[in-house]
Amino acid sequence: MSRLAVPKTYKLYIGGKFPRSESGRVYEVLSAKGAFLANAAKASRKDARDAVVAARAAQPGWAGSTAYNRGQVLYRIAELLEGRRAQFVEEIRLSEGVSAASARSQVEAAIDVWVWYAGWADKYLQVAGNGNPVSGPYFNISTPEPTGVVAIVAPQQQSLLGLVSVLAPVILSGNAAVLIASETAPLSAISLTEVLATSDVPPGVVNVLTGSPAEIAPWLAGHADVNALDLAGAEALDWVDLQIAAAETLKRVLPPEGGAPAPSLDRITFFTETKTVWHTKALI
């Protein structure tokens, strides 16, 4: 006799907690064949703002942790994801309508992206920073620092790999993220938050919203406490309008990518600021 399954309630991930949308709204997530999979929370402007508040609160502590520590946390995400491969393969297979082999390859690629970026945490600063030979008795050094709070529109396709490919480079340097998941395939994003919550990622460092990117993204693009905007998955939105809204507070903006961006140092350094410190040397 077959057992009756216990389906999961898919909710938002804000400040380390799993709330429903404050609006009480949900939307139907369908399989590629149109079958009902779940009701995902349909995040509102208020949810987006709550997520920014949580991100801002968490960011200094995360940036203040050691690079070694951040690297280990990112690596732990990979470890836990490895152990839960089957769940992600199943969610991707259903919601994206791809073969099990294709879904497996996406999940494995996502795990490897975490591992790649984990190793950068205590190295990117050495590669992107340097001492400067100024003409005078000064110690002078330029080093990158996290930009702050980054809003991300995750790629709409390859729902897990796309998300990981934009999230990992943002948080490894010490930024906090507010991420809008793939609209049609949000399940693996929410399941990933369960991994994040148990990987020692401090609450608020990653916040995930599900719902309509077209509805939520403008609020984040115009939010004065967001420092940067990654439009990787916004190619179908009016993304130029988002960039214009972001210009009001001179946010750093990455344009749409169309698909999961390849791992790159550029993605890390784009969400950092170079700080140059001069210090006098005694004349002895």
Added chain:
Amino acid sequence: MTSFLDYAPAPESTSILHLRQSYGLFIDGAFVDGHGRSFSTISPATEEKIAEVSAADAQDVDAAVAAARRAYQRTWSRLSGADRGKYLFRIARLVQERARELAVAESLDNGKPIKESRDVDVPLVAAWFFYYAGWADKLDYAGLGPNPKALGVAAQVIPWNFPLLMLAWKIAPALAAGNTVVIKPAETTPLSALIFAEILQQAELPDGVVNIITGAGETGSLLVNHPDVNKVAFTGSTAVGRAIAKSTAGTGKKLTLELGGKAANIVFDDAPMDQAIEGIVNGIFFNQGHVCCAGSRLLVQENVADEVVDRLKQRLGTLRLGDPLDKNTDIGAINSREQLDRIRELSDIGEAEGAQRWSADCVIPDRGFWFAPTIFTGVETSHRIAREEIFGPVLSVLTFRTPAEAIAKANNTPYGLSAGIWSDKGSKILAVADGLRAGVVWANTFNRFDPASPFGGYKESGYGREGGRHGLAAYLGSAGSAPALTRGAAQ
């Protein structure tokens, strides 16, 4: 009664200048008449006209961009990095050779003291070209990815506070990276750029590689919004920077912005006080405070606040305000009537909001634009003089008790360009520097600039860096992605 402050005038002679009565636009290697309404550039110290200057209209901007595009395609992009570098070295040497002339022109047109244009601006201009000259054939070593590529035509708009230095900050890295340039100097300070055009002719820089077009904001807007430019670099106000960020959105033009600031200069009670006083003065009164990274908010630890303010007032009493061309002058003229009006307005608001105003007792010349060095005490973080960029010789003094409070107050601004820390305790300096959200932090010094040292802001002070290895990135194509890492990861 004479005092030690009375000096015989020692003005630098203007006979070294060979100015023309009127200047055209420098397009495709030659001066041509502009089609816009020409304007006068005046000396802000005397309000006397120096020369008539052409204004570029849409047709002229088209011509300049077309010249830059042609030069990019036919000449500059085909030249070896080594040859590009040699041109830049030539320019550096010519600037050194004509340094005195450039310094006099700069002080005449801008109003800054000759000792600053002579000892800071012009030497740095030469240094900037010399530094980036050496990068031109070494771009592969810049750590910006394999085989980095120029962007194409760079549109550059620069401000009036350091006219020639800002030109060097823009042109040197652009050319080193292999781009061609159309640059617009500020409306009130075109003179040194036009003399620089003659230097380009002497250097035999290929025609069209650098085009210099003069005009007001409208010309700048036409330039940055021209469809055939690949790169936009702007230094100026945050309001204009914001407008450029909006108008270039979605165009694919690479944008770097160096905008306003409201820097905190933090003085701890264990600071080397003699140096700190000099550093505070240099931080806000250098170049009449017309400095985007000026230390315009003095954050002083409460227990030494009275002492610091007293000593500051004493020191300001010894500054000499007057003829920018006089070698003894410390404080020159405000660059324009418009800027003077803004400084006066914000200072009046400071008083109206309840801060206490003190100005140095100095003789203000009858003609020209002047503003005495001014300190506001009792300033609160909500006051407009603590929040808005005044861009003049006006210092707002606030106090703090703990390092954490100093950091919080320093960061309590939408800007994030620069900051200063004064303490003899190294560990405290490094910890505070870590906490400051600013692109340049000066510890026990202020307002230091060097071509090897990246400069640029956080937050609404803009993005991108100028100077150093980082400054090259603003003029090169994206480094691209890392090679495939693992199976599937780079799909």
